[in-house]
Amino acid sequence: MRREGARRGGRRPRTGRAGYHHGDLPRALVDAALELISREGVRALTLRAAARRAGVSQAAPYRHFADKDALLAAVAEEGFRLLTASMRTAAPSTGDDPLGRFRGFGLGYVAFAAGHPAHFRVMFGREVADRARHPGLQAAGGEAFALLVDAIRACQQAGLVREGDTETLAVSAWSTVHGLAALVVDGQLDRDGSPDVAALAHAVTGSLFFGLAAPRPAGG
Amino acid sequence: MRREGARRGGRRPRTGRAGYHHGDLPRALVDAALELISREGVRALTLRAAARRAGVSQAAPYRHFADKDALLAAVAEEGFRLLTASMRTAAPSTGDDPLGRFRGFGLGYVAFAAGHPAHFRVMFGREVADRARHPGLQAAGGEAFALLVDAIRACQQAGLVREGDTETLAVSAWSTVHGLAALVVDGQLDRDGSPDVAALAHAVTGSLFFGLAAPRPAGG
DNA sequence: CATGAAATGTTGACGATGTCAACACCGTCG
DNA sequence: CGACGGTGTTGACATCGTCAACATTTCATG
Numbered sequence: 001m002r003r004e005g006a007r008r009g010g011r012r013p014r015t016g017r018a019g020y021h022h023g024d025l026p027r028a029l030v031d032a033a034l035e036l037i038s039r040e041g042v043r044a045l046t047l048r049a050a051a052r053r054a055g056v057s058q059a060a061p062y063r064h065f066a067d068k069d070a071l072l073a074a075v076a077e078e079g080f081r082l083l084t085a086s087m088r089t090a091a092p093s094t095g096d097d098p099l100g101r102f103r104g105f106g107l108g109y110v111a112f113a114a115g116h117p118a119h120f121r122v123m124f125g126r127e128v129a130d131r132a133r134h135p136g137l138q139a140a141g142g143e144a145f146a147l148l149v150d151a152i153r154a155c156q157q158a159g160l161v162r163e164g165d166t167e168t169l170a171v172s173a174w175s176t177v178h179g180l181a182a183l184v185v186d187g188q189l190d191r192d193g194s195p196d197v198a199a200l201a202h203a204v205t206g207s208l209f210f211g212l213a214a215p216r217p218a219g220g
Numbered sequence: 221m222r223r224e225g226a227r228r229g230g231r232r233p234r235t236g237r238a239g240y241h242h243g244d245l246p247r248a249l250v251d252a253a254l255e256l257i258s259r260e261g262v263r264a265l266t267l268r269a270a271a272r273r274a275g276v277s278q279a280a281p282y283r284h285f286a287d288k289d290a291l292l293a294a295v296a297e298e299g300f301r302l303l304t305a306s307m308r309t310a311a312p313s314t315g316d317d318p319l320g321r322f323r324g325f326g327l328g329y330v331a332f333a334a335g336h337p338a339h340f341r342v343m344f345g346r347e348v349a350d351r352a353r354h355p356g357l358q359a360a361g362g363e364a365f366a367l368l369v370d371a372i373r374a375c376q377q378a379g380l381v382r383e384g385d386t387e388t389l390a391v392s393a394w395s396t397v398h399g400l401a402a403l404v405v406d407g408q409l410d411r412d413g414s415p416d417v418a419a420l421a422h423a424v425t426g427s428l429f430f431g432l433a434a435p436r437p438a439g440g
Numbered sequence: 441c442a443t444g445a446a447a448t449g450t451t452g453a454c455g456a457t458g459t460c461a462a463c464a465c466c467g468t469c470g
Numbered sequence: 471c472g473a474c475g476g477t478g479t480t481g482a483c484a485t486c487g488t489c490a491a492c493a494t495t496t497c498a499t500g
Contacts, residue, residue, distance in 0.1 A: 021448060021495060042346050047487065057450050059488080064448090068487065121346055124406055126262050131407075141408065171400070171409065171420055172427040179399025180391070186344055187351075188361065189391065200391055207392040211431025241466065241477060268457065277479050279459080284477090288458065 026064045026074070028054040033075055037118040042127055047071065072127050073134035079119030080140030086112035087147055098154040099161075103205050105151055106177040109144075110201040113181030120185050124178075148174055152212075162214045169212060176208045177201075246284045246294070248274040253295055257338040262347055267291065292347050293354035299339030300360030306332035307367055318374035319381075323425050325368055326397040330421040333401030340405050344398075368394055372432075382434045389432060396428045397421075 022028065032053035036045045047068050048058045065071045090108030091101045113120045122128065123141075131137055149170045155161035161169065183189050184197055242248065252273035256265045267288050268278045285291045310328030311321045333340045342348065343361075351357055369390045375381035381389065403409050404417055 025448080041349050043349050046485085048485080056448095058486090059451080060449050062488075124402065124408070125345055126341055126406070129261050129263050168420065168423050169427070171403070172396075172424045175399035175403060175424050176392075176396045176428075177399065178403060179395035179397065179401075181399075182344065182402050183391070183395060183398060186346070188344070200388065203388050204392045204395050207389070207431035208396075208427070209431070210433070211427035211429070213430070245477085266457065267459090276477095278457090279461095279480080280478050282459075 022054065022056055022060075025054060025056060025060060029061055029064065029071060030074055030078065033071055034118045037075075037121065042121060042125065045072075069129055070134070072122055073137055075119060076123045076128055077134070077136050077140055079116065079123040080137070080144060082116060082119060083109065083112045083123070084140075084144045084147060086115075087144060091151070098151065098158050099209065102148075102151040102155050102161075102173075103209065105148055106173065106205040106208065107198075107201050109177040110181050110184065110197065110204075113185050114197045117185045120181065124182065145170065145174065155212075156214075159214055161212045173208060173212065176204060180204045242274065242276055242280075245274060245276060245280060249281055249284065249291060250294055250298065253291055254338045257295075257341065262341060262345065265292075289349055290354070292342055293357055295339060295342045296348055297354070297356050297360050299336065299343040300357070300364060302336060302339060303329065303332045303343070304360075304364045304367060306335075307364060311371070318371065318378050319429065322368075322371040322375055322381075322393075323429065325371055326393065326425040326428065327418075327421055329364075329397040330401050330404065330417065330424075333405050334417045337405045340401065344402065365390065365394065375432075376434075379434055381432045393428060393432065396424060400424045 029050050032050040033045055035053065036049055047061050050071070051058050051061050054060075061071065065074065087105045087108035090111060091104030093101070128134065128137070149166055152161060152170050152173065153166050156163060156166065180201060184200075189200070249270050252270040253265055255273065256269055267281050270291070271278050271281050274280075281291065285294065307325045307328035310331060311324030313321070348354065348357070369386055372381060372390050372393065373386050376383060376386065400421060404420075409420070
Protein backbone atom coordinates (compact mmCIF):
# COMPACT_ATOMS: atom_id res chain seq x y z
CA MET A 1 0.00 0.00 0.00
CA ARG A 2 2.64 2.44 0.99
CA ARG A 3 5.97 2.53 -0.78
CA GLU A 4 6.93 -0.73 -2.35
CA GLY A 5 9.11 -0.46 -5.38
CA ALA A 6 10.85 2.84 -5.91
CA ARG A 7 14.05 1.79 -4.27
CA ARG A 8 15.53 -1.15 -6.10
CA GLY A 9 15.73 0.96 -9.19
CA GLY A 10 18.75 3.05 -8.49
CA ARG A 11 17.57 5.70 -6.11
CA ARG A 12 19.42 5.76 -2.92
CA PRO A 13 17.63 7.25 0.05
CA ARG A 14 19.74 7.92 3.10
CA THR A 15 19.29 4.43 4.43
CA GLY A 16 18.98 2.18 1.46
CA ARG A 17 20.76 0.94 -1.57
CA ALA A 18 20.00 -1.66 -4.17
CA GLY A 19 21.33 -5.15 -4.84
CA TYR A 20 22.57 -7.30 -2.04
CA HIS A 21 21.06 -5.09 0.57
CA HIS A 22 17.37 -4.61 0.41
CA GLY A 23 16.91 -0.98 1.19
CA ASP A 24 14.09 -1.07 3.67
CA LEU A 25 13.50 -4.61 4.77
CA PRO A 26 11.51 -3.79 7.92
CA ARG A 27 8.99 -1.84 5.88
CA ALA A 28 8.86 -4.56 3.23
CA LEU A 29 8.33 -7.25 5.86
CA VAL A 30 5.52 -5.36 7.51
CA ASP A 31 3.85 -4.84 4.15
CA ALA A 32 4.32 -8.49 3.29
CA ALA A 33 2.80 -9.50 6.60
CA LEU A 34 -0.22 -7.28 5.98
CA GLU A 35 -0.66 -8.67 2.50
CA LEU A 36 -0.46 -12.27 3.70
CA ILE A 37 -2.88 -11.63 6.55
CA SER A 38 -5.33 -9.87 4.28
CA ARG A 39 -5.31 -12.56 1.67
CA GLU A 40 -5.04 -15.77 3.62
CA GLY A 41 -5.61 -15.00 7.24
CA VAL A 42 -3.32 -14.70 10.20
CA ARG A 43 -2.57 -18.38 10.05
CA ALA A 44 -0.87 -17.89 6.73
CA LEU A 45 1.52 -15.31 8.07
CA THR A 46 4.86 -17.00 8.23
CA LEU A 47 8.18 -15.37 8.77
CA ARG A 48 9.55 -17.39 5.89
CA ALA A 49 6.66 -16.45 3.64
CA ALA A 50 7.10 -12.78 4.46
CA ALA A 51 10.81 -13.08 3.74
CA ARG A 52 10.10 -14.79 0.43
CA ARG A 53 7.64 -12.10 -0.51
CA ALA A 54 10.24 -9.47 0.32
CA GLY A 55 12.76 -11.29 -1.81
CA VAL A 56 15.19 -12.17 0.95
CA SER A 57 16.22 -15.37 2.61
CA GLN A 58 14.53 -17.05 5.53
CA ALA A 59 16.84 -15.68 8.19
CA ALA A 60 17.06 -12.11 6.97
CA PRO A 61 14.11 -10.89 9.06
CA TYR A 62 16.03 -11.69 12.21
CA ARG A 63 18.34 -8.78 11.48
CA HIS A 64 15.38 -6.48 12.14
CA PHE A 65 12.91 -8.34 14.30
CA ALA A 66 13.82 -10.43 17.30
CA ASP A 67 11.20 -13.00 16.42
CA LYS A 68 7.84 -13.44 14.77
CA ASP A 69 6.11 -11.75 17.68
CA ALA A 70 8.18 -8.64 17.15
CA LEU A 71 7.00 -8.40 13.56
CA LEU A 72 3.40 -8.76 14.67
CA ALA A 73 3.96 -6.14 17.33
CA ALA A 74 5.30 -3.75 14.72
CA VAL A 75 2.18 -4.30 12.65
CA ALA A 76 -0.02 -3.68 15.67
CA GLU A 77 1.82 -0.55 16.66
CA GLU A 78 1.57 0.88 13.18
CA GLY A 79 -2.11 0.02 13.32
CA PHE A 80 -2.65 2.02 16.48
CA ARG A 81 -0.95 4.98 14.93
CA LEU A 82 -3.18 4.71 11.87
CA LEU A 83 -6.20 4.35 14.12
CA THR A 84 -5.59 7.56 15.99
CA ALA A 85 -4.90 9.27 12.67
CA SER A 86 -8.17 7.97 11.25
CA MET A 87 -10.05 9.13 14.30
CA ARG A 88 -8.48 12.58 14.12
CA THR A 89 -9.26 12.85 10.43
CA ALA A 90 -12.88 11.91 10.86
CA ALA A 91 -13.44 14.28 13.76
CA PRO A 92 -13.99 17.96 13.12
CA SER A 93 -11.57 19.92 15.20
CA THR A 94 -13.82 22.89 15.70
CA GLY A 95 -14.09 23.60 19.33
CA ASP A 96 -17.78 24.34 19.28
CA ASP A 97 -19.08 20.93 18.25
CA PRO A 98 -17.90 18.49 20.88
CA LEU A 99 -20.64 16.04 20.08
CA GLY A 100 -19.74 16.04 16.41
CA ARG A 101 -16.14 15.53 17.34
CA PHE A 102 -17.07 12.64 19.59
CA ARG A 103 -19.14 11.05 16.88
CA GLY A 104 -16.36 11.57 14.38
CA PHE A 105 -14.08 9.52 16.56
CA GLY A 106 -16.53 6.66 16.46
CA LEU A 107 -16.96 6.84 12.72
CA GLY A 108 -13.22 7.09 12.27
CA TYR A 109 -12.73 4.02 14.42
CA VAL A 110 -15.10 1.94 12.35
CA ALA A 111 -13.72 3.34 9.12
CA PHE A 112 -10.23 2.36 10.17
CA ALA A 113 -11.30 -1.17 10.97
CA ALA A 114 -13.12 -1.54 7.68
CA GLY A 115 -10.20 -0.10 5.77
CA HIS A 116 -7.39 -1.87 7.56
CA PRO A 117 -8.75 -5.24 8.62
CA ALA A 118 -5.34 -6.86 8.73
CA HIS A 119 -4.00 -4.23 11.08
CA PHE A 120 -7.14 -4.44 13.17
CA ARG A 121 -6.91 -8.20 13.59
CA VAL A 122 -3.35 -8.06 14.74
CA MET A 123 -4.06 -5.15 17.06
CA PHE A 124 -6.90 -6.83 18.88
CA GLY A 125 -6.40 -10.49 18.22
CA ARG A 126 -4.37 -12.67 20.44
CA GLU A 127 -1.59 -13.03 17.90
CA VAL A 128 0.93 -10.99 19.79
CA ALA A 129 1.56 -13.45 22.56
CA ASP A 130 3.23 -11.34 25.20
CA ARG A 131 1.99 -7.78 24.91
CA ALA A 132 3.92 -6.67 27.93
CA ARG A 133 7.16 -7.34 26.14
CA HIS A 134 6.34 -4.82 23.44
CA PRO A 135 6.07 -1.38 24.99
CA GLY A 136 4.50 1.26 22.83
CA LEU A 137 1.67 -1.11 22.06
CA GLN A 138 -0.32 -0.49 25.19
CA ALA A 139 0.80 3.11 24.96
CA ALA A 140 -0.45 3.53 21.42
CA GLY A 141 -3.77 2.00 22.39
CA GLY A 142 -3.95 4.25 25.40
CA GLU A 143 -3.53 7.31 23.22
CA ALA A 144 -6.60 6.46 21.16
CA PHE A 145 -8.55 5.81 24.31
CA ALA A 146 -7.44 9.10 25.79
CA LEU A 147 -8.70 10.87 22.68
CA LEU A 148 -12.11 9.40 23.36
CA VAL A 149 -12.06 10.25 27.04
CA ASP A 150 -11.18 13.87 26.30
CA ALA A 151 -13.95 14.15 23.75
CA ILE A 152 -16.49 12.77 26.18
CA ARG A 153 -15.29 15.08 28.90
CA ALA A 154 -15.75 18.02 26.57
CA CYS A 155 -19.29 16.88 25.84
CA GLN A 156 -19.99 16.60 29.53
CA GLN A 157 -18.68 20.07 30.17
CA ALA A 158 -20.89 21.37 27.39
CA GLY A 159 -23.83 19.66 29.00
CA LEU A 160 -24.34 17.40 26.03
CA VAL A 161 -23.53 14.13 27.74
CA ARG A 162 -24.88 13.15 31.09
CA GLU A 163 -22.65 13.27 34.12
CA GLY A 164 -20.93 10.28 35.58
CA ASP A 165 -17.54 8.64 35.55
CA THR A 166 -16.02 9.72 32.27
CA GLU A 167 -13.89 6.62 31.88
CA THR A 168 -16.85 4.35 32.33
CA LEU A 169 -18.79 6.25 29.71
CA ALA A 170 -15.76 6.01 27.47
CA VAL A 171 -15.66 2.26 27.92
CA SER A 172 -19.27 2.21 26.91
CA ALA A 173 -18.61 4.22 23.81
CA TRP A 174 -15.47 2.32 22.95
CA SER A 175 -17.26 -0.98 23.41
CA THR A 176 -19.94 0.05 21.00
CA VAL A 177 -17.70 1.13 18.17
CA HIS A 178 -15.18 -1.59 18.85
CA GLY A 179 -17.91 -4.19 18.80
CA LEU A 180 -19.22 -3.01 15.48
CA ALA A 181 -15.71 -2.85 14.11
CA ALA A 182 -14.90 -6.34 15.35
CA LEU A 183 -18.07 -7.79 13.89
CA VAL A 184 -17.41 -6.09 10.58
CA VAL A 185 -13.82 -7.28 10.42
CA ASP A 186 -14.72 -10.81 11.38
CA GLY A 187 -17.38 -10.92 8.70
CA GLN A 188 -19.90 -11.74 11.36
CA LEU A 189 -22.41 -9.34 9.89
CA ASP A 190 -22.54 -10.81 6.42
CA ARG A 191 -25.70 -12.63 7.32
CA ASP A 192 -28.23 -11.76 4.67
CA GLY A 193 -27.17 -8.61 2.95
CA SER A 194 -26.22 -5.63 5.04
CA PRO A 195 -22.71 -4.76 3.97
CA ASP A 196 -23.23 -1.03 4.26
CA VAL A 197 -20.74 -0.45 6.98
CA ALA A 198 -21.03 3.31 6.93
CA ALA A 199 -24.78 3.21 7.40
CA LEU A 200 -24.42 0.74 10.23
CA ALA A 201 -21.79 2.91 11.84
CA HIS A 202 -24.11 5.90 11.70
CA ALA A 203 -26.98 3.92 13.17
CA VAL A 204 -24.87 2.44 15.91
CA THR A 205 -23.22 5.67 16.95
CA GLY A 206 -26.64 7.28 16.79
CA SER A 207 -28.02 4.86 19.33
CA LEU A 208 -24.91 5.35 21.37
CA PHE A 209 -25.47 9.08 21.59
CA PHE A 210 -29.05 8.71 22.61
CA GLY A 211 -27.74 6.54 25.40
CA LEU A 212 -25.12 8.96 26.60
CA ALA A 213 -27.08 12.12 26.08
CA ALA A 214 -27.75 14.40 28.96
CA PRO A 215 -31.38 14.47 30.02
CA ARG A 216 -33.11 17.18 28.07
CA PRO A 217 -34.11 20.10 30.18
CA ALA A 218 -37.87 20.06 30.58
CA GLY A 219 -39.54 21.72 27.66
CA GLY A 220 -36.40 21.76 25.51
CA MET B 221 -13.63 -28.17 33.64
CA ARG B 222 -16.11 -30.69 32.47
CA ARG B 223 -15.46 -34.37 32.81
CA GLU B 224 -11.86 -35.34 32.62
CA GLY B 225 -10.96 -38.51 34.45
CA ALA B 226 -13.79 -40.78 35.41
CA ARG B 227 -13.43 -43.09 32.50
CA ARG B 228 -10.02 -44.64 32.49
CA GLY B 229 -10.78 -46.16 35.82
CA GLY B 230 -12.86 -49.09 34.83
CA ARG B 231 -16.26 -47.65 34.11
CA ARG B 232 -17.56 -48.36 30.71
CA PRO B 233 -20.11 -45.92 29.35
CA ARG B 234 -21.92 -46.94 26.21
CA THR B 235 -19.26 -45.50 23.98
CA GLY B 236 -16.04 -45.85 25.85
CA ARG B 237 -13.74 -48.38 27.36
CA ALA B 238 -10.39 -48.27 29.02
CA GLY B 239 -6.93 -49.23 27.89
CA TYR B 240 -6.01 -49.12 24.27
CA HIS B 241 -9.10 -47.20 23.32
CA HIS B 242 -9.52 -43.85 24.96
CA GLY B 243 -13.21 -43.71 25.62
CA ASP B 244 -14.06 -40.20 24.50
CA LEU B 245 -11.17 -38.74 22.63
CA PRO B 246 -13.11 -35.94 20.89
CA ARG B 247 -14.26 -34.58 24.24
CA ALA B 248 -10.78 -34.96 25.70
CA LEU B 249 -9.22 -33.17 22.76
CA VAL B 250 -11.64 -30.26 22.97
CA ASP B 251 -10.95 -29.95 26.68
CA ALA B 252 -7.22 -30.13 26.09
CA ALA B 253 -7.52 -27.43 23.44
CA LEU B 254 -9.41 -25.16 25.82
CA GLU B 255 -6.88 -25.71 28.56
CA LEU B 256 -3.97 -24.97 26.28
CA ILE B 257 -5.62 -21.83 24.91
CA SER B 258 -6.51 -20.60 28.37
CA ARG B 259 -3.08 -21.10 29.76
CA GLU B 260 -0.76 -20.18 26.93
CA GLY B 261 -2.80 -18.54 24.23
CA VAL B 262 -4.08 -19.70 20.91
CA ARG B 263 -0.57 -19.91 19.57
CA ALA B 264 0.18 -22.70 21.98
CA LEU B 265 -2.66 -24.85 20.76
CA THR B 266 -1.07 -27.63 18.83
CA LEU B 267 -2.70 -30.80 17.65
CA ARG B 268 0.26 -32.73 18.98
CA ALA B 269 0.12 -30.97 22.33
CA ALA B 270 -3.59 -31.65 22.63
CA ALA B 271 -2.96 -35.29 21.77
CA ARG B 272 -0.19 -35.50 24.35
CA ARG B 273 -2.42 -33.96 26.96
CA ALA B 274 -5.12 -36.48 26.12
CA GLY B 275 -2.61 -39.25 26.44
CA VAL B 276 -2.74 -40.43 22.86
CA SER B 277 -0.33 -40.34 19.99
CA GLN B 278 0.14 -37.52 17.53
CA ALA B 279 -2.04 -38.98 14.81
CA ALA B 280 -4.92 -40.15 16.95
CA PRO B 281 -6.87 -36.87 16.63
CA TYR B 282 -7.20 -37.46 12.92
CA ARG B 283 -9.61 -40.29 13.63
CA HIS B 284 -12.07 -37.68 14.92
CA PHE B 285 -11.12 -34.36 13.35
CA ALA B 286 -10.21 -33.89 9.72
CA ASP B 287 -7.54 -31.35 10.64
CA LYS B 288 -6.63 -28.73 13.18
CA ASP B 289 -9.28 -26.40 11.85
CA ALA B 290 -11.95 -28.98 12.54
CA LEU B 291 -10.91 -29.15 16.18
CA LEU B 292 -11.05 -25.36 16.43
CA ALA B 293 -14.43 -25.38 14.76
CA ALA B 294 -15.69 -27.89 17.30
CA VAL B 295 -14.52 -25.61 20.08
CA ALA B 296 -16.22 -22.63 18.45
CA GLU B 297 -19.46 -24.48 17.94
CA GLU B 298 -19.55 -25.64 21.53
CA GLY B 299 -18.87 -22.04 22.47
CA PHE B 300 -21.88 -20.76 20.57
CA ARG B 301 -24.05 -23.33 22.26
CA LEU B 302 -22.75 -22.24 25.67
CA LEU B 303 -23.31 -18.63 24.68
CA THR B 304 -26.96 -19.07 23.88
CA ALA B 305 -27.33 -21.07 27.06
CA SER B 306 -25.70 -18.30 29.08
CA MET B 307 -27.94 -15.71 27.48
CA ARG B 308 -31.04 -17.77 28.17
CA THR B 309 -29.99 -18.33 31.76
CA ALA B 310 -29.37 -14.67 32.41
CA ALA B 311 -32.62 -13.55 30.85
CA PRO B 312 -35.84 -13.82 32.79
CA SER B 313 -38.34 -15.72 30.74
CA THR B 314 -41.37 -13.91 32.07
CA GLY B 315 -43.35 -12.54 29.21
CA ASP B 316 -44.12 -9.26 30.87
CA ASP B 317 -40.62 -7.86 31.15
CA PRO B 318 -39.24 -7.71 27.64
CA LEU B 319 -36.74 -5.03 28.54
CA GLY B 320 -35.41 -7.09 31.42
CA ARG B 321 -35.16 -10.06 29.12
CA PHE B 322 -33.31 -7.99 26.57
CA ARG B 323 -30.90 -6.69 29.16
CA GLY B 324 -30.43 -10.20 30.51
CA PHE B 325 -29.21 -11.28 27.12
CA GLY B 326 -26.58 -8.62 27.16
CA LEU B 327 -25.42 -9.47 30.64
CA GLY B 328 -25.38 -13.14 29.75
CA TYR B 329 -23.29 -12.40 26.70
CA VAL B 330 -20.66 -10.57 28.69
CA ALA B 331 -20.78 -13.15 31.46
CA PHE B 332 -20.15 -15.88 28.96
CA ALA B 333 -17.16 -14.08 27.49
CA ALA B 334 -15.69 -13.42 30.92
CA GLY B 335 -16.29 -17.00 32.00
CA HIS B 336 -15.19 -18.76 28.83
CA PRO B 337 -12.46 -16.62 27.30
CA ALA B 338 -10.90 -19.52 25.44
CA HIS B 339 -14.17 -20.37 23.75
CA PHE B 340 -14.79 -16.72 23.01
CA ARG B 341 -11.44 -16.22 21.35
CA VAL B 342 -11.89 -19.17 19.09
CA MET B 343 -15.46 -18.17 18.26
CA PHE B 344 -14.62 -14.67 17.17
CA GLY B 345 -10.94 -14.81 16.42
CA ARG B 346 -9.63 -15.63 13.04
CA GLU B 347 -8.34 -19.02 14.14
CA VAL B 348 -10.85 -21.02 12.19
CA ALA B 349 -9.54 -20.28 8.75
CA ASP B 350 -12.40 -21.27 6.51
CA ARG B 351 -15.64 -20.74 8.37
CA ALA B 352 -17.71 -21.70 5.37
CA ARG B 353 -16.36 -25.22 5.54
CA HIS B 354 -17.77 -25.74 9.00
CA PRO B 355 -21.54 -25.50 8.85
CA GLY B 356 -23.25 -25.20 12.18
CA LEU B 357 -20.84 -22.46 13.11
CA GLN B 358 -22.61 -19.68 11.28
CA ALA B 359 -25.84 -21.37 12.25
CA ALA B 360 -25.00 -21.45 15.94
CA GLY B 361 -24.00 -17.82 15.81
CA GLY B 362 -27.17 -16.97 13.99
CA GLU B 363 -29.23 -18.57 16.72
CA ALA B 364 -27.79 -16.27 19.37
CA PHE B 365 -28.38 -13.29 17.11
CA ALA B 366 -31.95 -14.38 16.48
CA LEU B 367 -32.52 -14.49 20.23
CA LEU B 368 -31.51 -10.87 20.41
CA VAL B 369 -33.63 -9.82 17.44
CA ASP B 370 -36.70 -11.46 18.94
CA ALA B 371 -36.12 -9.75 22.27
CA ILE B 372 -35.79 -6.38 20.62
CA ARG B 373 -38.88 -6.95 18.56
CA ALA B 374 -40.79 -7.76 21.73
CA CYS B 375 -39.58 -4.54 23.27
CA GLN B 376 -40.66 -2.62 20.22
CA GLN B 377 -44.09 -4.17 20.32
CA ALA B 378 -44.37 -3.24 23.97
CA GLY B 379 -43.43 0.32 23.08
CA LEU B 380 -40.25 0.15 25.13
CA VAL B 381 -37.81 0.47 22.26
CA ARG B 382 -38.12 2.98 19.51
CA GLU B 383 -39.26 1.91 16.09
CA GLY B 384 -36.95 1.22 13.23
CA ASP B 385 -35.32 -1.68 11.50
CA THR B 386 -35.10 -4.35 14.15
CA GLU B 387 -32.02 -5.98 12.72
CA THR B 388 -30.14 -2.70 12.65
CA LEU B 389 -31.03 -2.06 16.27
CA ALA B 390 -29.93 -5.59 17.04
CA VAL B 391 -26.59 -4.95 15.39
CA SER B 392 -26.28 -1.90 17.57
CA ALA B 393 -27.00 -3.88 20.70
CA TRP B 394 -24.84 -6.76 19.67
CA SER B 395 -21.97 -4.43 18.87
CA THR B 396 -22.15 -2.90 22.28
CA VAL B 397 -22.09 -6.08 24.29
CA HIS B 398 -19.72 -7.78 21.90
CA GLY B 399 -17.35 -4.85 22.08
CA LEU B 400 -17.29 -4.90 25.84
CA ALA B 401 -16.84 -8.66 25.83
CA ALA B 402 -14.01 -8.48 23.31
CA LEU B 403 -12.22 -5.78 25.25
CA VAL B 404 -12.59 -7.75 28.46
CA VAL B 405 -11.35 -10.96 26.92
CA ASP B 406 -8.42 -9.25 25.27
CA GLY B 407 -7.42 -7.62 28.52
CA GLN B 408 -7.68 -4.27 26.82
CA LEU B 409 -9.45 -2.76 29.78
CA ASP B 410 -6.85 -3.53 32.40
CA ARG B 411 -5.60 -0.01 32.19
CA ASP B 412 -5.52 1.32 35.72
CA GLY B 413 -7.78 -0.75 37.86
CA SER B 414 -11.28 -1.44 36.62
CA PRO B 415 -11.60 -5.19 36.64
CA ASP B 416 -15.20 -5.17 37.78
CA VAL B 417 -16.66 -6.67 34.66
CA ALA B 418 -20.15 -7.00 36.04
CA ALA B 419 -20.35 -3.32 36.93
CA LEU B 420 -19.05 -2.35 33.54
CA ALA B 421 -21.58 -4.61 31.89
CA HIS B 422 -24.37 -2.96 33.80
CA ALA B 423 -23.12 0.51 32.92
CA VAL B 424 -22.68 -0.34 29.29
CA THR B 425 -26.02 -2.05 28.84
CA GLY B 426 -27.56 0.83 30.74
CA SER B 427 -26.27 3.33 28.21
CA LEU B 428 -27.36 1.02 25.47
CA PHE B 429 -30.95 1.04 26.70
CA PHE B 430 -31.07 4.77 26.97
CA GLY B 431 -30.01 4.81 23.38
CA LEU B 432 -32.60 2.38 22.17
CA ALA B 433 -35.43 3.53 24.35
CA ALA B 434 -38.61 4.78 22.80
CA PRO B 435 -39.14 8.50 23.19
CA ARG B 436 -41.01 9.08 26.43
CA PRO B 437 -44.54 10.24 25.91
CA ALA B 438 -44.67 13.90 26.81
CA GLY B 439 -45.11 14.40 30.50
CA GLY B 440 -44.21 10.80 31.40
C1' DC C 441 42.06 4.97 -2.29
C1' DA C 442 42.84 1.25 1.24
C1' DT C 443 41.01 -1.02 5.21
C1' DG C 444 38.70 -2.83 8.90
C1' DA C 445 34.39 -2.70 11.64
C1' DA C 446 29.44 -2.64 11.65
C1' DA C 447 25.21 -3.77 9.08
C1' DT C 448 22.85 -6.70 6.56
C1' DG C 449 21.99 -11.09 3.92
C1' DT C 450 22.84 -16.20 3.05
C1' DT C 451 23.38 -21.13 3.98
C1' DG C 452 22.74 -25.05 6.70
C1' DA C 453 21.00 -27.17 10.58
C1' DC C 454 17.84 -28.53 14.66
C1' DG C 455 13.67 -29.49 16.98
C1' DA C 456 8.64 -29.05 16.48
C1' DT C 457 4.50 -28.98 13.80
C1' DG C 458 0.47 -30.56 10.51
C1' DT C 459 -0.56 -34.33 8.00
C1' DC C 460 -0.44 -38.80 5.62
C1' DA C 461 0.30 -43.92 4.83
C1' DA C 462 0.97 -48.31 6.75
C1' DC C 463 0.33 -51.08 10.52
C1' DA C 464 -1.61 -52.91 15.22
C1' DC C 465 -5.07 -53.64 18.56
C1' DC C 466 -9.87 -54.05 20.24
C1' DG C 467 -14.67 -55.14 20.43
C1' DT C 468 -18.49 -56.85 17.90
C1' DC C 469 -21.23 -59.63 14.81
C1' DG C 470 -21.75 -63.61 12.10
C1' DC D 471 -13.97 -68.76 16.57
C1' DG D 472 -12.87 -65.56 12.73
C1' DA D 473 -13.31 -61.51 9.88
C1' DC D 474 -14.19 -56.63 9.98
C1' DG D 475 -14.63 -51.76 11.20
C1' DG D 476 -13.29 -48.46 14.48
C1' DT D 477 -9.60 -46.58 16.95
C1' DG D 478 -4.80 -45.81 18.19
C1' DT D 479 0.44 -46.22 16.89
C1' DT D 480 4.70 -45.66 14.32
C1' DG D 481 7.34 -43.57 10.86
C1' DA D 482 7.91 -40.30 7.45
C1' DC D 483 7.75 -35.73 4.77
C1' DA D 484 7.51 -30.84 3.95
C1' DT D 485 7.33 -26.66 6.45
C1' DC D 486 8.03 -23.60 10.27
C1' DG D 487 10.70 -20.68 13.91
C1' DT D 488 15.15 -20.01 15.18
C1' DC D 489 20.16 -20.19 15.69
C1' DA D 490 25.19 -20.36 14.38
C1' DA D 491 28.56 -19.69 10.97
C1' DC D 492 29.77 -17.40 6.96
C1' DA D 493 29.54 -13.80 3.03
C1' DT D 494 28.87 -9.29 1.28
C1' DT D 495 28.20 -4.55 1.43
C1' DT D 496 28.54 0.03 3.43
C1' DC D 497 30.78 3.46 6.10
C1' DA D 498 34.13 5.74 8.81
C1' DT D 499 38.46 6.31 9.02
C1' DG D 500 43.53 6.75 7.70
